[in-house]
Amino acid sequence: MSRTRIVITGMGAVTGFGFEWPSLWQRMLKGEHCVRPWQPEELSDDSFPVRYAAPVDMQQLPTELAEHPAWHTDLERRTRFGWIAASQAVRDSGLNASALQHAAVLTASGAPQHMLADMRLSLNGDAAPSWQTLFAQRAALHHEGTFRQSNDRLARVIADDFGCCGPVLNISSACAGAAQAIGNALYLLRRGEVQVAVAGGADSVLNLDTLGALYLLGAASSEQRWGADLCRPFDRDRSGLVAGEGGGFLVLETLEHALARGATPYAELLGYGSSLDAYRVTAPEPNGRGAILAMRAALADAQLAPTQIDLVNAHGTSTPLNDATETLAIKQVFAEQQHYQRLRVCANKSQFGHLIAAAGAPELICSALSCRDDRIPPTVNLQHPGEDCDLDYCANQAVDQPVHYALSNSFGFGGLNTALVVGKYVEARL
Amino acid sequence: MSPATSAIAISGAGCVLATGWGSAALWQAAQQAQSGISALDSPLLHSRKIPTYGQISAATHQRSLADLAPNLRRYSTPAVVWGVSALQQALNEAQLEPANSPLRFGLYCSQGGYTHPALDAYHELLRECRQAHGLDAVQLSRRVLRDNALNPFLVLTSLSNGLPGVASLNLQLQGECNAFMQGVSGNLAALRTACEALQAGRVDVALVLAAGSELDPLALAKLAHGGAISHNGNAHYQPFDANAQGAIGGDGAVALVLRRQADLPAGPHVTLDALDGHADFARLPLPQAPDVLWCSSRAQPNDDRALCASLRRIAPKQISASQGLTGCLSGAPSLVDVLLARRSLEAQCVPAICGLEQPVANDLPLARQRSTPAVLRRAAVLNRDSNGFSACYHLTYHPLSA
Numbered sequence: 115m116s117r118t119r120i121v122i123t124g125m126g127a128v129t130g131f132g133f134e135w136p137s138l139w140q141r142m143l144k145g146e147h148c149v150r151p152w153q154p155e156e157l158s159d160d161s162f163p164v165r166y167a168a169p170v171d172m173q174q175l176p177t178e179l180a181e182h183p184a185w186h187t188d189l190e191r192r193t194r195f196g197w198i199a200a201s202q203a204v205r206d207s208g209l210n211a212s213a214l215q216h217a218a219v220l221t222a223s224g225a226p227q228h229m230l231a232d233m234r235l236s237l238n239g240d241a242a243p244s245w246q247t248l249f250a251q252r253a254a255l256h257h258e259g260t261f262r263q264s265n266d267r268l269a270r271v272i273a274d275d276f277g278c279c280g281p282v283l284n285i286s287s288a289c290a291g292a293a294q295a296i297g298n299a300l301y302l303l304r305r306g307e308v309q310v311a312v313a314g315g316a317d318s319v320l321n322l323d324t325l326g327a328l329y330l331l332g333a334a335s336s337e338q339r340w341g342a343d344l345c346r347p348f349d350r351d352r353s354g355l356v357a358g359e360g361g362g363f364l365v366l367e368t369l370e371h372a373l374a375r376g377a378t379p380y381a382e383l384l385g386y387g388s389s390l391d392a393y394r395v396t397a398p399e400p401n402g403r404g405a406i407l408a409m410r411a412a413l414a415d416a417q418l419a420p421t422q423i424d425l426v427n428a429h430g431t432s433t434p435l436n437d438a439t440e441t442l443a444i445k446q447v448f449a450e451q452q453h454y455q456r457l458r459v460c461a462n463k464s465q466f467g468h469l470i471a472a473a474g475a476p477e478l479i480c481s482a483l484s485c486r487d488d489r490i491p492p493t494v495n496l497q498h499p500g501e502d503c504d505l506d507y508c509a510n511q512a513v514d515q516p517v518h519y520a521l522s523n524s525f526g527f528g529g530l531n532t533a534l535v536v537g538k539y540v541e542a543r544l
Numbered sequence: 545m546s547p548a549t550s551a552i553a554i555s556g557a558g559c560v561l562a563t564g565w566g567s568a569a570l571w572q573a574a575q576q577a578q579s580g581i582s583a584l585d586s587p588l589l590h591s592r593k594i595p596t597y598g599q600i601s602a603a604t605h606q607r608s609l610a611d612l613a614p615n616l617r618r619y620s621t622p623a624v625v626w627g628v629s630a631l632q633q634a635l636n637e638a639q640l641e642p643a644n645s646p647l648r649f650g651l652y653c654s655q656g657g658y659t660h661p662a663l664d665a666y667h668e669l670l671r672e673c674r675q676a677h678g679l680d681a682v683q684l685s686r687r688v689l690r691d692n693a694l695n696p697f698l699v700l701t702s703l704s705n706g707l708p709g710v711a712s713l714n715l716q717l718q719g720e721c722n723a724f725m726q727g728v729s730g731n732l733a734a735l736r737t738a739c740e741a742l743q744a745g746r747v748d749v750a751l752v753l754a755a756g757s758e759l760d761p762l763a764l765a766k767l768a769h770g771g772a773i774s775h776n777g778n779a780h781y782q783p784f785d786a787n788a789q790g791a792i793g794g795d796g797a798v799a800l801v802l803r804r805q806a807d808l809p810a811g812p813h814v815t816l817d818a819l820d821g822h823a824d825f826a827r828l829p830l831p832q833a834p835d836v837l838w839c840s841s842r843a844q845p846n847d848d849r850a851l852c853a854s855l856r857r858i859a860p861k862q863i864s865a866s867q868g869l870t871g872c873l874s875g876a877p878s879l880v881d882v883l884l885a886r887r888s889l890e891a892q893c894v895p896a897i898c899g900l901e902q903p904v905a906n907d908l909p910l911a912r913q914r915s916t917p918a919v920l921r922r923a924a925v926l927n928r929d930s931n932g933f934s935a936c937y938h939l940t941y942h943p944l945s946a
Contacts, residue, residue, distance in 0.1 A: 156685070157681060157682055157685055158682065159682050161682065161685065162685065162689070163689055163690075224704065225702075225704060232762055233666055233670060233679075233762065234670075234679045236670065236761065236762075237670060237674045237679060244588075246590075246591070248761050248762065248765050249591065249761070249768070249775075252765040252768065252769040253769065255762070255765060255766050265725045265726070266725060266726040266729075266730075269726070270931075273823075279823070281821075282729065282823070283724060283726070283733050284724060284725055284726045285722065285724060285725075286655055286704045286705055286723045286725035287705050287721070287723045288703060288704065288705045294722060298722065298737065301737075301740065301744075305740065322681060322685055326685065326688060326689055329689060330688070330689065330694075331700070387720070388720045388721050388722070389719065389720065390708065390712035390717050390718050390721050391718070392712045392715075392716045392717055392718050393713070395619050395700055395703070395709055395710070395713070396700065407718060526705060527703050527705065527709070528703055528705045528706065528709025528710075529709055529712060529713070530705060530708060530709065530723070
């Protein structure tokens with residue numbers, strides 16, 4: 115019996131490039147990036163060691179989005195970006211309210227934003243921080259701050275806004291989060307639990323708390339010599355991740371449901387795989403074992419041979435360890451007929467930064483668009499590939515070539531790995 | 545039997561709760577209706593408004609640490625330590641060693657409160673960086689980022705996916721994974737995803753793990769402010785009691801090992817059947833006349849009376865509740881009830897509701913005073929989250945099934 119086909123019929127992305135995916139895609143194909151000088155708003159002395167990021171530029175907010183309730187509700191940045199991206203995706207899909215009534219919502223949204231602000235409430239003049247002081251000021255605790263209630267807030271606002279009464283799931287898998295949300299949506303749809311799912315993620319680490327933590331982990335680059343061209347996946351001079359912020363959401367439907375309402379799919383979601391490294395908390399297994407397992411699981415789920423893949427949209431964080439290990443893993447997975455020599459690899463993070471928990475969603479959007487348009491956005495700032503980075507990374511210039519199938523990687527701290535496979539939409543799949 | 549139609553059996557369980565280390569300690573406490581809730585003991589917390597808590601004792605924590613590789617302890621919050629220990633217990637009962645097994649393992653986690661870095665980790669720095677009208681962020685930033693004034697492992701212990709990360713490292717798990725963070729519905733999501741992976745044949749063993757801790761001033765203040773726990777000096781958790789004073793928080797972890805029943809040797813099995821959830825309790829599919837119902841209670845008499853109206857429609861033969869034993873868990877609210885439902889089916893016994901003295905409804909079979917032997921074939925678990933989400937699980941006892 116043939117398997118239920120799942121297609122992408124709506125997309126929304128909020129990144130440093132703006133608030134919609136068409137401009138994101140156009141600017142990416144031109145080889146632009148949106149990394150620029152940045153300092154956290156909590157600090158006034160320009161002392162934060164991480165000097166560059168890819169923030170969302172609110173000056174670019176289109177007039178038609180200015181009245182969206184996301185901006186007029188007391189929410190964290192990540193929740194606002196995610197809500198906007200989901201709204202864009204739903205609008206893009208053309209789904210009406212009744213079709214959304216039974217839809218599932220699956221999200222990922224990283225770390226809470228108000229930890230330090232809440233901690234301040236424990237201070238009382240010259241006295242030591244205390245529970246009594248904090249409790250006396252409990253009404254001032256940020257209602258979105260600190261707890262899991264805020265972690266699954268994005269899922270709830272989306273479900274509430276669109277009246278979705280299907281399963282509502284919130285994933286917490288670090289940088290693999292959004293990809294896992296999309297993968298779980300694929301399973302829900304295939305099983306027939308729902309006909310429509312809104313899946314993706316949003317995150318903002320551009321604050322003192324979280325980007326400070328990433329810096330302390332040694333993950334975020336504090337390098338200054340490249341200026342805004344700091345994010346250099348697979349380059350010999352890569353020095354760490356460059357954080358972005360924003361969100362991405364996709365509307366996924368069974369093909370039958372999409373065709374019945376006259377929708378035109380952007381692409382078909384074909385496979386999902388996940389794995390655990392079981393190696394170290396902050397470093398990938400040096401032989402790429404976990405990444406290999408995830409990619410192979412996704413290919414098996416998609417019922418595709420490695421030689422059928424045209425593009426790998428790499429996790430490509432611009433960290434020394436990830437990019438070398440991922441290259442090694444890709445060469446292992448695509449070893450048959452030395453397919454890795456013909457394979458194209460791109461790293462979207464070079465253009466809009468690392469969206470952390472949300473990263474997998476806008477990157478899957480780009481992979482889907484590559485399949486639709488037969489165009490691959492470049493890996494920018496790649497001047498001198500590292501010695502351990504010897505694949506075709508589409509350096510600095512978009513590549514025009516047929517893309518039938520693309521695989522998108524997302525790997526998270528803690529050794530959680532995810533891969534998704536997307537394909538060009540064709541009416542009949544053999 | 546094809547994977548798609550396999551029933552899912554619970555082949556192992558473990559827990560670290562206020563009742564102690566292990567499911568035997570939990571079951572003993574349940575049978576004796578002996579609460580694990582005790583006076584709140586914390587160097588940062590001295591409150592007459594929240595005097596008690598379902599806290600993990602130092603001895604239980606130490607016992608749990610023994611299950612975690614020494615090199616991983618510095619990365620692990622207490623909740624992660626408990627989770628790893630609960631998982632090890634569950635694997636022991638199931639007689640499985642992932643590192644030496646040809647079976648394919650999947651790990652499905654549900655994480656509770658997001659309270660790290662906890663306030664006590666910043667305590668000294670906050671004191672140092674305070675100023676007349678709050679916090680000197682510049683000084684705090686300088687001390688943290690330049691002077692490394694924080695514990696260097698604090699950031700790693702703050703990772704929101706620490707539970708699957710550390711558990712997979714400790715047990716060398718390399719299979720598929722999922723990590724949810726959403727209270728009762730997170731427990732449901734982890735269980736459903738695990739069952740689905742088994743039924744689809746993607747894994748042979750599904751490890752479901754839930755853990756959480758709220759024992760932090762910020763967390764408790766938020767929970768009290770939101771009404772999830774009482775802050776009226778209440779010292780006893782009294783589910784379904786007419787004189788109850790509200791909920792009391794609790795910490796802990798629960799793990800289950802799930803297998804396809806068809807893959808297990810012949811013997812008595814408890815299977816997990818229907819797993820349902822809904823944001824609207826009125827629309828949640830409810831079981832009909834289970835032999836025993838484990839039902840969560842907020843220990844607010846009016847709320848419990850309203851719940852009892854629904855329970856009458858279910859017509860359970862007996863009703864019990866776990867919160868009086870453990871407190872209200874953020875991380876594993878449903879899994880602890882699933883664990884107890886399984887034990888009650890295996891033992892053919894219904895424990896009394898710990899803390900219940902004066903029932904809010906005399907016409908319902910709320911289990912009181914002592915454990916009661918009973919012929920039990922079907923059990924159900926009914927949980928409601930403080931955000932309104934409800935979940936329901938059905939379990940069946942197969943005494944002689946293969």
